[in-house]
Amino acid sequence: xxxxxxxxxxxxxxxxxxxxxxxxxxxxxxxxxxxxxxxxxxxxxxxxxxxxxxxxxxxxxxxxxxxxxxxxxxxxxxxxxxxxxxxxxxxxxxxxxxxxxxxxxxxxxxxxxxxxxxxxxxxxxxxxxxxxxxxxxxxxxxxxxxxxxxxxxxxxxxxxxxxxxxxxxxxxxxxxxxxxxxxxxxxxxxxxxxxxxxxxxxxxxxxxxxxxxxxxxxxxxxxxxxxxxxxxxxxxxxxxxxxxxxxxxxxxxxxxxxxxxxxxxxxxxxxxxxxxxxxxxxxxxxxxxxxxxxxxxxxxxxxxxxxxxxxxxxxxxxxxxxxxxxxxxxxxxxxxxxxxxxxxxxxxxxxxxxxxxxxxxxxxxxxxxxxxxxxxxxxxxxxxxx
Numbered sequence: 001x002x003x004x005x006x007x008x009x010x011x012x013x014x015x016x017x018x019x020x021x022x023x024x025x026x027x028x029x030x031x032x033x034x035x036x037x038x039x040x041x042x043x044x045x046x047x048x049x050x051x052x053x054x055x056x057x058x059x060x061x062x063x064x065x066x067x068x069x070x071x072x073x074x075x076x077x078x079x080x081x082x083x084x085x086x087x088x089x090x091x092x093x094x095x096x097x098x099x100x101x102x103x104x105x106x107x108x109x110x111x112x113x114x115x116x117x118x119x120x121x122x123x124x125x126x127x128x129x130x131x132x133x134x135x136x137x138x139x140x141x142x143x144x145x146x147x148x149x150x151x152x153x154x155x156x157x158x159x160x161x162x163x164x165x166x167x168x169x170x171x172x173x174x175x176x177x178x179x180x181x182x183x184x185x186x187x188x189x190x191x192x193x194x195x196x197x198x199x200x201x202x203x204x205x206x207x208x209x210x211x212x213x214x215x216x217x218x219x220x221x222x223x224x225x226x227x228x229x230x231x232x233x234x235x236x237x238x239x240x241x242x243x244x245x246x247x248x249x250x251x252x253x254x255x256x257x258x259x260x261x262x263x264x265x266x267x268x269x270x271x272x273x274x275x276x277x278x279x280x281x282x283x284x285x286x287x288x289x290x291x292x293x294x295x296x297x298x299x300x301x302x303x304x305x306x307x308x309x310x311x312x313x314x315x316x317x318x319x320x321x322x323x324x325x326x327x328x329x330x331x332x333x334x335x336x337x338x339x340x341x342x343x344x345x346x347x348x349x350x351x352x353x354x355x356x357x358x359x360x361x362x363x364x365x366x367x368x369x370x371x372x373x374x375x376x377x378x379x380x381x382x383x384x385x386x
Contacts, residue, residue: 002027006129012230012232012269015232015269023273026104028104030107116152121164126167126169129170129211130172150207157218169214169220169221171224173211175228175261175287177201204226208224223281225275225287228287228337230268231360231364242308245310246310250304251314251317252297252298252316256316257297258337259295260295261286264364267352268287289354289355293355303357308372322335
C-alpha cells in the first residue's frame with residue numbers, strides 16, 4: 001500500500017512514516033521544498049534515528065505558508081542526516097527488518113501558488129492529511145492553510161479521477177471542535193455533537209466540511225480524527241512545559257477544571273493505520289483515550305510536578321490574560337477542553353496501548369528526568385532544577 005502524508009516537519013508525520021515503513025508500506029510525503037539524496041540506501045536504524053530526533057518545527061507556526069522556513073528545514077535534514085532519507089527525483093529502497101523495498105519519497109507542493117507535484121498522488125491508496133497538526137496543542141493555523149491544502153489535494157485528484165487509486169482519506173482535525181463546554185464539564189461528549197460556539201470550534205467544523213468533499217465528490221471513504229493532546233518525547237509543548245515546571249515556575253491556566261483529552265503518540269499512529277486498513281471505519285472518530293482515563297488540567301500539572309519533583313505553587317493565570325497573550329487556537333485548546341468519549345473507535349475494534357497517564361509520562365520523560373537528575377547530582381541538591 002502507498003500512503004501519502006502531509007505535514008512533513010511535524011513529529012507526528014515522521015513517527016507515522018516510520019511506523020508505516022516498518023509495516024512494509026510505501027510512503028510519500030509533500031513538502032514546500034524537496035531535498036536531494038546523498039546516499040541511495042539507508043537501514044532501519046537510520047530511519048529510527050531520524051524519526052526519534054525529529055523536531056516539531058510547526059509549533060506556533062504555519063508549516064505551509066511561511067517561505068522563510070525553506071532553508072531552516074533543509075538545514076535540519078542535513079544536520080540530522082535526513083538528507084539520506086528523502087528523495088526528489090529517483091525512488092530509493094529502504095530495507096526493513098521484515099520488509100524489503102519499503103520506499104519513502106518526498107515531493108514538492110506550494111499552497112501560495114496552488115501547486116503540487118502530481119506524481120505525489122500517483123498510485124496512492126491512502127492520504128493522511130496532517131498539515132498544521134501540532135503536538136499537544138491542536139492545530140497551528142494562520143489564514144486558511146488547512147482548507148487551502150485540502151482543496152489543493154481534492155482539485156488535483158479530480159483532474160485525474162479516472163486513474164485514481166485512492167481508497168481512504170484520513171483528515172486530522174482538532175479536539176477544539178467541541179469548544180467551551182465548561183457549563184457541562186461533567187458530561188461526556190461524542191462525535192455526533194455540534195461544534196462549540198467559539199471561533200476555533202467553527203474553524204474546525206469548516207475544516208471537516210471541506211474534508212467531507214472527498215467522500216461526496218470522489219466517493220472516497222473519509223475518516224476524520226479529532227486529535228487530542230498528543231504526548232510525545234519530541235520537542236513539543238509537553239517538553240517545554242517540563243522545562244518551565246522543572247524551574248518551579250509551573251502554574252495553571254484558567255481555573256484548571258477543564259479536561260486534558262490526552263493520547264500517547266504511539267496510539268495515534270496505530271489508530272491512523274487502523275482506520276486506513278479497517279474498511280468499515282468511516283466518519284468522525286475522537287482520537288483520545290477513553291474518557292474514564294482523562295483527568296483535569298490542574299490534576300495533570302500536579303502529576304507532572306510530582307514526576308519532576310518540583311514545586312507547583314504559583315497562582316492560576318486568569319482566563320482573560322491567557323486569551324490576551326496566547327494565540328486564539330492555543331488559548332482555546334488550553335482553556336476549553338471537554339471530556340470526550342472514545343467508544344466509537346474502541347467499538348470498531350481498536351485497542352489502546354497506553355491508558356495509564358502516570359506510566360505514559362514515565363516512558364516519555366525518561367531521558368528528560370535522567371538529565372535533570374544528573375544535574376541535581378552534580379550540584380548535590382535535593383531539587384532537580386536548582
